[in-house]
Amino acid sequence: MDCREFCDQHLAFVDDTLPGIELVRMQRHVAECESCAKHDAKIRRALLLFRNLPLIEPSVGFSHRLEVRLKECHEEQLAHSQRNLKLGAFAATLASAIMLGYIGTTLYDHASPPRDIVMAPVVASIPEPEPTPITTSAPAIVASVSAGLSLWPAALFAEQAPVRFAHSKLELTNFTR
Amino acid sequence: MADIVRKHVVSVEGPTIRERLQAMDDSAVVSAFLGGEERAFSELVTRYQTRLLNFVYRTIGDREKAEDLVQEVFIRVYRHLHRFDRSKKFSTWVYTIASNLAKNELRNRSRNPLVLFQTVQKNFQDEDRPLQFEDATSRPDDMYRKRHLREIVEESVAKLPEHHRNVFVLRELEGKSYEEIAEITQCNLGTVKSRLNRARNSFAEIIAPYVD
Numbered sequence: 001m002d003c004r005e006f007c008d009q010h011l012a013f014v015d016d017t018l019p020g021i022e023l024v025r026m027q028r029h030v031a032e033c034e035s036c037a038k039h040d041a042k043i044r045r046a047l048l049l050f051r052n053l054p055l056i057e058p059s060v061g062f063s064h065r066l067e068v069r070l071k072e073c074h075e076e077q078l079a080h081s082q083r084n085l086k087l088g089a090f091a092a093t094l095a096s097a098i099m100l101g102y103i104g105t106t107l108y109d110h111a112s113p114p115r116d117i118v119m120a121p122v123v124a125s126i127p128e129p130e131p132t133p134i135t136t137s138a139p140a141i142v143a144s145v146s147a148g149l150s151l152w153p154a155a156l157f158a159e160q161a162p163v164r165f166a167h168s169k170l171e172l173t174n175f176t177r
Numbered sequence: 178m179a180d181i182v183r184k185h186v187v188s189v190e191g192p193t194i195r196e197r198l199q200a201m202d203d204s205a206v207v208s209a210f211l212g213g214e215e216r217a218f219s220e221l222v223t224r225y226q227t228r229l230l231n232f233v234y235r236t237i238g239d240r241e242k243a244e245d246l247v248q249e250v251f252i253r254v255y256r257h258l259h260r261f262d263r264s265k266k267f268s269t270w271v272y273t274i275a276s277n278l279a280k281n282e283l284r285n286r287s288r289n290p291l292v293l294f295q296t297v298q299k300n301f302q303d304e305d306r307p308l309q310f311e312d313a314t315s316r317p318d319d320m321y322r323k324r325h326l327r328e329i330v331e332e333s334v335a336k337l338p339e340h341h342r343n344v345f346v347l348r349e350l351e352g353k354s355y356e357e358i359a360e361i362t363q364c365n366l367g368t369v370k371s372r373l374n375r376a377r378n379s380f381a382e383i384i385a386p387y388v389d
Contacts, residue, residue, distance in 0.1 A: 062226070066222065070255055
C-alpha cells in the first residue's frame with residue numbers, strides 16, 4: 001500500500017468500516033510509514049477533542065416558551081379545522097338542498113298525467129329521377145355492343161331464332177314461323 | 178372474583194402513559210401522537226431537544242439563535258407530523274428540518290452584515306460569563322485550561338466551510354451514518370464522504386498548532 005491509497009481509505013479506517021484485509025493493510029502501513037502514522041494520529045486526536053466537547057443544555061425558559069408556542073399552534077389548528085368544518089357543513093347543506101330540489105322536480109314530473117306526443121309535421125315530396133349514365137333509348141343496341149356483335153347480324157339472329165313458349169302444364173312447345 | 182380483583186390491581190400498578198411512551202421507539206411515539214395522544218409530543222421534545230440544540234449550535238455558533246431555531250423545528254414538526262412519511266426514520270426528518278433552518282440562518286447572516294456583527298459581539302460578550310460547563314470540583318487553573326481548549330475547538334469548527342461543518346457535526350457529534358447524512362443534507366453518498374474527509378483534515382490542521 002502506498003501513502004495515496006492510505007489517504008484515500010483513511011475516512012473508512014477512522015470510522016472502522018473497512019473490510020478485514022484492508023484494515024490489516026492499513027495498520028501495516030501505519031506501522032511502516034512515519035508520515036502517515038503522524039497524519040493518522042493528528043486526525044484522531046482532533047476528533048477526540050471535538051467529540052469530547054461538553055453538551056449544552058436548553059436554557060431554563062426553553063420548555064415553557066415551547067409549551068406556549070405549541071399551545072398557540074394547537075389553538076390555531078383547532079380554529080382552522082373548525083372553520084373548515086363550518087365551510088364543509090355549509091357546502092353539505094347547499095348540496096343537500098340542490099339534491100332535494102332535483103328529486104322534488106323529478107317526482108313532480110313523474111306524478112303529472114302523460115301527455116300526447118306531438119311531433120313535427122312531415123312534408124312529402126316526389127324524389128327527382130336519378131340520372132342514368134347512358135342516355136340512349138334503345139337497350140338492344142347497348143346489349144349488342146356489350147356482347148361484341150355488330151348490330152344487324154344480331155337483329156337477324158334474333159328474328160330467326162325459335163321462339164319457345166310454355167303452356168299451362170309447363171311443357172316446352174316450339175313455335176316456328 | 179379474586180381473578181378480577183387481581184387483574185384490576187395489575188392494571189392500576191402497570192406503567193403510566195409517560196413510562197409507556199418512554200419505552201416506545203420514535204415511530205411508535207409518532208403513531209401515538211397521531212392517534213390523539215398529546216403527551217407523545219412532549220416525549221419527542223424530551224428525546225430531541227438537547228441533541229438538536231447541540232447540532233444547531235455547533236452549526237451556527239450562536240446559542241440563543243440555536244434555541245430559537247430548535248423551537249421552530251418543534252413547531253414545524255407539530256404542524257406537519259401528519260404529512261411525515263412513516264416508512265422513513267423520524268430522526269432523519271427532524272434533523273433535515275433543523276439542518277435547513279440552520280442553513281437559512283447562515284445564509285441570512287451572510288446577506289446581512291449587521292446580524293453577523295451582532296453575533297460576533299454577542300460571542301465576545303460571552304467571554305465574561307461565569308464558568309458553567311466545567312466541573313466545579315476542578316482546580317481553577319485546570320478549569321481555565323479546559324475552557325480555553327473548548328473555545329479553541331469551537332472556533333476551529335466555526336472556521337470550517339458551512340457545508341463541511343454541517344456534515345462534520347452530523348457525523349462526529351450526532352454519530353449519524355453516511356446514508357443518513359446524505360438524506361439530511363440532500364447530497365449523494367460520495368459527496369458526503371468527500372466533504373467529511375476534507376472537514377476532518379481541515380479541522381485537524383486548524384487545531385494542530387494549539388494542541389501540539
